[in-house]
Amino acid sequence: MRTRIIGTGSCLPETVVTNDDLSKIMDTSDEWISSRTGIRERRLVKEETTASMSIKASMRAMENAGVSADEIDLIIVATITGDYVTPSTSCEIQAAIGADRAVAFDINAACSGFMFALHIADAYFKSGIYKTALILGAETLSRIMDWNDRSTCVLFGDGAGAAVVRADETGLLAYDQGSDGARGKVLACRNRKNNNPLVKKPMDMEYTSMDGQEVYKFAVTTVPSSIKRVLDEAGLKVEDIDYFALHQANIRIIQSVAKRLKVSEDKFPTSLDHCGNISAASVPILLDEMNRNGLLKPGMKIVLSGFGGGLTWGSAVLEW
Ligand code: UT7
Numbered sequence: 001m002r003t004r005i006i007g008t009g010s011c012l013p014e015t016v017v018t019n020d021d022l023s024k025i026m027d028t029s030d031e032w033i034s035s036r037t038g039i040r041e042r043r044l045v046k047e048e049t050t051a052s053m054s055i056k057a058s059m060r061a062m063e064n065a066g067v068s069a070d071e072i073d074l075i076i077v078a079t080i081t082g083d084y085v086t087p088s089t090s091c092e093i094q095a096a097i098g099a100d101r102a103v104a105f106d107i108n109a110a111c112s113g114f115m116f117a118l119h120i121a122d123a124y125f126k127s128g129i130y131k132t133a134l135i136l137g138a139e140t141l142s143r144i145m146d147w148n149d150r151s152t153c154v155l156f157g158d159g160a161g162a163a164v165v166r167a168d169e170t171g172l173l174a175y176d177q178g179s180d181g182a183r184g185k186v187l188a189c190r191n192r193k194n195n196n197p198l199v200k201k202p203m204d205m206e207y208t209s210m211d212g213q214e215v216y217k218f219a220v221t222t223v224p225s226s227i228k229r230v231l232d233e234a235g236l237k238v239e240d241i242d243y244f245a246l247h248q249a250n251i252r253i254i255q256s257v258a259k260r261l262k263v264s265e266d267k268f269p270t271s272l273d274h275c276g277n278i279s280a281a282s283v284p285i286l287l288d289e290m291n292r293n294g295l296l297k298p299g300m301k302i303v304l305s306g307f308g309g310g311l312t313w314g315s316a317v318l319e320w
Contacts (some may be wrong), residue, residue, distance in 0.1 A: 003122040004171030006320065007065020007164040008288035011056035013043040013159075014276065019154070028150045038251025042157030044142045049083045051092040053160035054138040057284075058093050061134065064291070065164035069097045072164075073130035075104040076120055078113025078137045078190070078280040080309070081144060082106055089138060099134070110187070111247050111308025112177070113137050113280030118165065118304075118316060119175050125167040137160040137280030144189050146207035155249075156208075157276035161284025170319045173301075174233035176226045177314035186214040187309045219253045219307050225231030226261040226315040227303055234317045238263050240316070242300040245290065247307055248272040248282040257305075269295065279308065296320045 008096075013154060018041040019030035034040055045053075054077060062069065077090040084092075090104035109116040114137035122132040138160035145153040190206040223246065231238065238261050246254055248271055258265045271286045283306050290296055298320060305315040 002169065002171035002173070002287060003118070003125050003165050004168035005163045005287070005320070006115045006166050007061045007063070008162065008284065008291045009057045009060025009062070009064055010159065010285040010288040011053040011060070012285070013045045013048045013053065015044055015046050016041050017044050018187035022154055024106070026150050028154055030246065030251065033154050036252070036271065037155060038272045039155065039276045040094040040273045043159060045140050045158045048158070048178055049161070050079060050081055050138050050140045051083050051089050053158070054089055054093050054136050054162070055096045057136060057138070057160040058097055058134055058161035061162035061164050062097070067164050069099040069131065070101060071132050072099040072102045072134050073123060074121060075099060075102050076117040076133065076135045078109060078117045079106055079139055080108055080110055080279060081139045093134070102134070109280070109312045109314070110310050111249065111279045111282065112306035112312040114161070114283045114302060114308065114312045115304060115306040115314030115316060116177060116312070118172070119177060120173065120313065121165050122172055130146050132164065132166045134162060135163055136160060136237060137282070137284050139279045139281050139285040141279055144208050149207070151212065152210050155277050157278050159275060159278045159281045159285055161281045161288055163284055163287065172316055173316045174230040175314070175316045176229040176233070178226070178312070180311045183214070183218065183311045184309070186211040186218070186311070215308070217248065217255060218311055220256040220260070221247065222313050223253070223257050223305055223307050223315070226313050227257070227261060227305055230303065230315045230317045236301060236317060240301055241267065241303050243290065244268050244303045244305070245286050246305045248275060248286060249277045280306070282306070302303065
């Protein structure tokens with residue numbers, strides 16, 4: 001039994017914000033952002049929410065898979081920016097799409113979240129508990145950015161990506177994941193502070209902070225090793241892989257991974273230029289773009305890899 005992706009969908013907010021738009025409201029430039037990151041524009045929410053984008057992405061993925069709501073056993077949303085602490089975004093999706101039989105819950109593994117969700121679905125399938133799942137990465141990161149901190153806010157965007165996965169004869173061939181909580185503070189966003197009657201402190205808003213260079217070093221060393229481990233486990237070589245769909249954090253990270261693996265950058269499709277970094281949503285949105293652009297053919301071997309906050313990472317090799 002293997003876990004196969006049988007449909008993909010995504011949803012981006014309507015409003016495009018270019019680097020030039022940002023340079024009008026803060027001390028930055030298209031030159032700085034695009035040369036250091038590869039990002040040219042991102043979409044930011046106005047009326048859209050994490051749930052509303054997730055619902056659209058889910059419906060597109062189900063349509064692409066030819067799967068109806070009553071076939072879904074499990075919904076997992078990877079997010080750090082759900083609209084509510086409770087109910088979960090996955091429960092909101094369940095209600096909206098009418099997947100009454102499904103069990104629904106959210107997970108938090110930051111930028112690796114979609115990869116972790118894929119592995120959870122795979123474990124449920126292997127144990128025989130469930131057969132069909134809807135898995136998503138969805139974020140409205142613009143809500144947790146400090147818009148006075150140019151070193152972080154220019155990097156991130158909003159959006160949702162979904163995939164329908166099913167127990168099948170082919171699909172996920174190997175998986176690798178890990179966490180390094182000891183280095184977690186290099187990319188952090190604190191939750192609400194204690195404001196109970198014992199302390200009575202005013203509530204500060206908390207925003208995302210990042211030591212970009214530490215995250216960069218983590219990514220360029222951890223991702224190639226993780227990819228090599230999944231390839232070894234699957235008995236494949238880098239030459240056997242048609243595409244490497246990586247978390248979209250920075251074009252220089254992607255170039256460095258390509259170089260370390262000795263693979264042409266052409267095998268690393270990107271959505272970074274028009275999406276920015278959308279944490280857990282990056283990998284499924286990129287996969288949906290690849291799918292809808294006709295890049296993915298049955299039998300192709302694809303590597304997926306997510307990495308970031310936690311710190312966490314997860315890579316998979318699958319047959320399309
Ligand atoms: O999802 C995973 C999460 N994140 C990542 O993977 C991010 C990984 N890290 C990176 O991509 C890079 O470290 C960044 C793109 C975030 C930063 O690039 P950098 O080359 O490490 O820049 P830096 O932080 O060392 O800053 C260099 C300069 C500083 O000025 P001084 O001190 O040299 O005068 C910053 O103040 O660039 C300045 N700077 C900016 N200038 C214009 C920082 N942000 C901006 C900005 N516009 N937006």
